[in-house]
Amino acid sequence: MRTDVADTKDYRGRVHDLSRNIMTDWMTQLKDATQTNVPSAYLMISGNCVEILRCFDILPVFPEINALQLAIRKQSLPYIIKSEEIGYASDNCAYVKADIGYTMCGGVGQDGSSPTPSLIVCNFVGCNVYIKWFEHCASMMDVPMVMLDIPFVRDGQASAEDLKYVLAQLKDLIKRCEELTGKKFDIDRLREIVAHSARAEEGWSRSKDLCKHRPAPFDSYFDSINMMGPINALRGTKEAADFFDEVAAHYAKMVEEGIGVADEEKFRTVVEGPPPYPYYRSFRNLFEAWGAVAVQSTYSTVGGTWEFGFRHDPDRPLESIAEQMITHNLCNRSLLDRYDQIRSYVDDWKADALIIHSIKSCRLFSAGQGDMREYFTKELGVPTLMVESDLEDPRYYAEAQMKNRIDAFFEALQYKRMRQEAGA
Amino acid sequence: MIIDQTVEQCRDVLDLMPGEAIARAREKHPGIKGFGVFPVYAPVEIIHAAGLMPVGMFGAGNKVEISHADSRFQSFICSIAKSTLELFLRGDMEDFVGAVFSSICDVARNLSSVVHRNAPNIYVEYLHLPQSRISDATVAYTRMEFERFRKNLSHHLGRPIGNDAIAHSIGLYNKVRRLTRELYQHRKERPGSIAASELYAVVQAGTRIMPEEFIVLLEPFVEAVKQREVHERDCVNVVIEGAFCEQMPLGLIDVIEAAGCQVKDDDLAVGWRLFEDDVSTEGNGTAALADAYLSRTVYTSVRHDGDQPRTEGLVRRMKDAGSEAVIFAPAKFCEPALLDYVMFRQRLEKDNIAHLKVEFEEKMWTFESARTEMETFAESMLFD
Numbered sequence: 091m092r093t094d095v096a097d098t099k100d101y102r103g104r105v106h107d108l109s110r111n112i113m114t115d116w117m118t119q120l121k122d123a124t125q126t127n128v129p130s131a132y133l134m135i136s137g138n139c140v141e142i143l144r145c146f147d148i149l150p151v152f153p154e155i156n157a158l159q160l161a162i163r164k165q166s167l168p169y170i171i172k173s174e175e176i177g178y179a180s181d182n183c184a185y186v187k188a189d190i191g192y193t194m195c196g197g198v199g200q201d202g203s204s205p206t207p208s209l210i211v212c213n214f215v216g217c218n219v220y221i222k223w224f225e226h227c228a229s230m231m232d233v234p235m236v237m238l239d240i241p242f243v244r245d246g247q248a249s250a251e252d253l254k255y256v257l258a259q260l261k262d263l264i265k266r267c268e269e270l271t272g273k274k275f276d277i278d279r280l281r282e283i284v285a286h287s288a289r290a291e292e293g294w295s296r297s298k299d300l301c302k303h304r305p306a307p308f309d310s311y312f313d314s315i316n317m318m319g320p321i322n323a324l325r326g327t328k329e330a331a332d333f334f335d336e337v338a339a340h341y342a343k344m345v346e347e348g349i350g351v352a353d354e355e356k357f358r359t360v361v362e363g364p365p366p367y368p369y370y371r372s373f374r375n376l377f378e379a380w381g382a383v384a385v386q387s388t389y390s391t392v393g394g395t396w397e398f399g400f401r402h403d404p405d406r407p408l409e410s411i412a413e414q415m416i417t418h419n420l421c422n423r424s425l426l427d428r429y430d431q432i433r434s435y436v437d438d439w440k441a442d443a444l445i446i447h448s449i450k451s452c453r454l455f456s457a458g459q460g461d462m463r464e465y466f467t468k469e470l471g472v473p474t475l476m477v478e479s480d481l482e483d484p485r486y487y488a489e490a491q492m493k494n495r496i497d498a499f500f501e502a503l504q505y506k507r508m509r510q511e512a513g514a
Numbered sequence: 515m516i517i518d519q520t521v522e523q524c525r526d527v528l529d530l531m532p533g534e535a536i537a538r539a540r541e542k543h544p545g546i547k548g549f550g551v552f553p554v555y556a557p558v559e560i561i562h563a564a565g566l567m568p569v570g571m572f573g574a575g576n577k578v579e580i581s582h583a584d585s586r587f588q589s590f591i592c593s594i595a596k597s598t599l600e601l602f603l604r605g606d607m608e609d610f611v612g613a614v615f616s617s618i619c620d621v622a623r624n625l626s627s628v629v630h631r632n633a634p635n636i637y638v639e640y641l642h643l644p645q646s647r648i649s650d651a652t653v654a655y656t657r658m659e660f661e662r663f664r665k666n667l668s669h670h671l672g673r674p675i676g677n678d679a680i681a682h683s684i685g686l687y688n689k690v691r692r693l694t695r696e697l698y699q700h701r702k703e704r705p706g707s708i709a710a711s712e713l714y715a716v717v718q719a720g721t722r723i724m725p726e727e728f729i730v731l732l733e734p735f736v737e738a739v740k741q742r743e744v745h746e747r748d749c750v751n752v753v754i755e756g757a758f759c760e761q762m763p764l765g766l767i768d769v770i771e772a773a774g775c776q777v778k779d780d781d782l783a784v785g786w787r788l789f790e791d792d793v794s795t796e797g798n799g800t801a802a803l804a805d806a807y808l809s810r811t812v813y814t815s816v817r818h819d820g821d822q823p824r825t826e827g828l829v830r831r832m833k834d835a836g837s838e839a840v841i842f843a844p845a846k847f848c849e850p851a852l853l854d855y856v857m858f859r860q861r862l863e864k865d866n867i868a869h870l871k872v873e874f875e876e877k878m879w880t881f882e883s884a885r886t887e888m889e890t891f892a893e894s895m896l897f898d
């Protein structure tokens with residue numbers, strides 16, 4: 091059985107390269123900003139309002155992306171340990187620990203890879219840890235913090251009052267940005283930026299939709315990461331919009347030619363939960379070895395659930411930013427809404443199984459996933475596998491055990507399929 | 515005499531299963547149903563005004579074997595989430611109309627969903643309590659959120675929850691909180707007049723007794739405590755920080771004082787005594803509650819506090835209590851408490867204030883290692 095699928099496949103490499111290019115440009119800007127006075131601001135990924143920062147030419151900095159990169163480069167552990175030395179518990183979110191440790195070691199600021207922010211914008215969209223994380227950053231670097239309190243979706247969607255509340259806070263943020271940059275808010279500029287966002291969202295959705303085809307042109311869990319950077323961090327730029335046009339065209343062509351991401355697509359899965367970044371490659375191999383392709387994933391929608399139709403609207407730029415922050419992202423919706431999202435993925439993307447990757451660090455994702463498994467296996471009869479590790483801390487990944495669980499699951503699935511075919 | 519009897523009575527109440535607490539309340543309030551309040555805070559006055567009994571859902575301590583809930587929540591999730599769910603899964607909450615959870619942490623939020631799915635007969639409400647700096651928009655939002663809570667509950671019950679009823683309930687809970695504040699204040703002034711575990715048992719029992727009856731129990735108790743003779747002892751004056759949601763086992767609270775500490779303030783069950791003074795009984799009740807929530811509450815780790823950081827709040831709380839050290843008591847796996855520990859600790863170290871961290875779990879039954887740690891800590895402070 092193959093355990094190593096070549097990285098060199100053109101179709102995978104192409105989108106990866108495109109993504110790397112535009113993300114590297116942005117990171118170079120971050121690095122350059124450590125030596126200049128270009129204003130920058132911290133922001134969280136989930137349901138963010140990057141468009142507003144962009145409108146003032148404030149460089150957005152995402153500590154979650156810093157943490158992710160440390161993990162994927164296998165550099166996170168020393169920083170996690172550094173944070174534990176100052177009192178963080180082994181049970182705290184390791185994204186926070188890696189980023190705080192990295193900052194303490196000079197990763198942020200003059201000698202670091204990104205600038206000390208001029209402002210910390212805490213978009214509290216779902217995850218309560220965000221608040222603590224940014225409170226600590228603000229105090230550690232002595233940077234002012236703006237809190238954006240985004241009401242959780244309680245009754246299915248945002249109420250008029252929720253919207254009003256968020257709009258008022260966005261207007262406050264705009265005022266802070268004006269003070270910081272000395273620039274006047276220009277709504278027409280925001281309209282342009284928001285139009286770029288909408289075009290990127292369109293490309294994102296078209297791409298995701300293409301995975302409904304058999305074989306799926308890309309792995310909507312592992313390969314979505316190439317699209318997540320541009321949609322969440324670079325949204326609102328022309329470059330990101332162009333990127334998504336190109337990506338969607340590329341995947342559409344693959345579909346036309348009948349080319350899939352797997353040599354032979356044997357199982358179609360939906361994956362729930364973030365990946366184990368320190369073991370990204372090996373984790374992926376465990377699925378590829380079975381010809382298992384993720385046709386959808388929840389993690390890829392932490393920033394926005396664009397595939398269900400929401401677009402930023404140049405005619406209502408601020409209102410649509412507020413709506414996206416409240417309603418149209420995974421993190422600010424309930425666990426039961428997430429069940430519905432997964433159910434529609436299983437049905438509409440025609441998946442054979444659900445894979446739950448339970449993350450010790452991230453209780454936003456993981457708390458209650460046992461119930462999710464019960465629901466999908468017992469109530470809906472969807473074969474479900476739940477495995478556990480971490481998205482940042484390499485100490486929680488047990489390779490052999492992971493392989494056993496995954497192999498056993500697909501073996502059973504394969505056996506079931508053979509029996510069904512024999513009986514048919 | 516009154517003191518021992520009341521504490522005994524309250525400990526008995528803490529031993530009851532939620533349904534038994536309702537059964538007991540029915541002796542005075544025939545047919546009343548319960549409404550669960552998950553920590554930290556919810557406007558219990560609205561629930562009470564709806565003709566229901568608000569009951570603190572603080573898990574199940576060590577009363578219940580977890581046999582269903584751990585298949586829903588993983589090993590790295592706090593105990594209170596699991597034992598609270600277990601109560602629903604076992605059918606122990608049948609006398610409850612509903613339950614309310616709020617935006618304190620990611621676990622509580624997901625727990626509300628899991629309860630919703632697994633207990634279809636229970637009406638589940640989720641409150642998003644504001645985390646922003648106080649502005650006109652925050653006031654409008656919070657009033658709307660409390661009003662939404664009233665409307666939804668009223669709709670669910672099929673009966674109105676009127677302003678007069680809310681004002682009456684606010685009056686009752688004001689009285690409960692006033693008496694509780696008196697007890698806390700008295701303990702600061704005359705430490706030793708009430709043991710930490712006694713105070714805790716009484717306050718906590720108040721989350722499972724109707725306020726009408728609780729006031730009757732509390733009034734003579736407060737008087738008796740004020741009259742109690744106090745024996746001076748050499749000890750370290752401490753405040754407890756971090757036990758705002760999952761509650762410490764009574765045994766562990768005893769150990770803190772037995773090991774040579776005097777608890778002068780704590781944040782146990784803090785949500786039930788959140789207000790620094792009375793909530794107004796005038797005008798619109800939900801608006802009064804919302805306004806009080808925004809501007810006259812003590813800090814907690816589950817709420818962003820803008821320009822008044824919690825770190826300063828802790829130092830102020832210590833000073834007000836006349837204590838010289840902090841015992842951090844986060845529940846195991848409690849993300850907000852464990853995350854806040856770092857900044858609290860840094861702040862205390864800036865002023866050379868001593869502190870000790872003791873993690874706990876509600877099911878903890880042996881306290882030996884905590885006792886040793888605490889004794890060493892107290893000795894090092896006393897003989898420094």
Ligand code: SF4
Pocket residue numbers: 183184185186217218219220451452453454455
């Ligand atoms: S808890 Fe999860 S969503 Fe929140 S910061 Fe950590 S990894 Fe991100």
Ligand code: SF4
Pocket residue numbers: 592593594595618619620621622759760845847848849850851
């Ligand atoms: S104990 Fe902590 S983590 Fe658990 S529900 Fe309470 S606040 Fe959340």
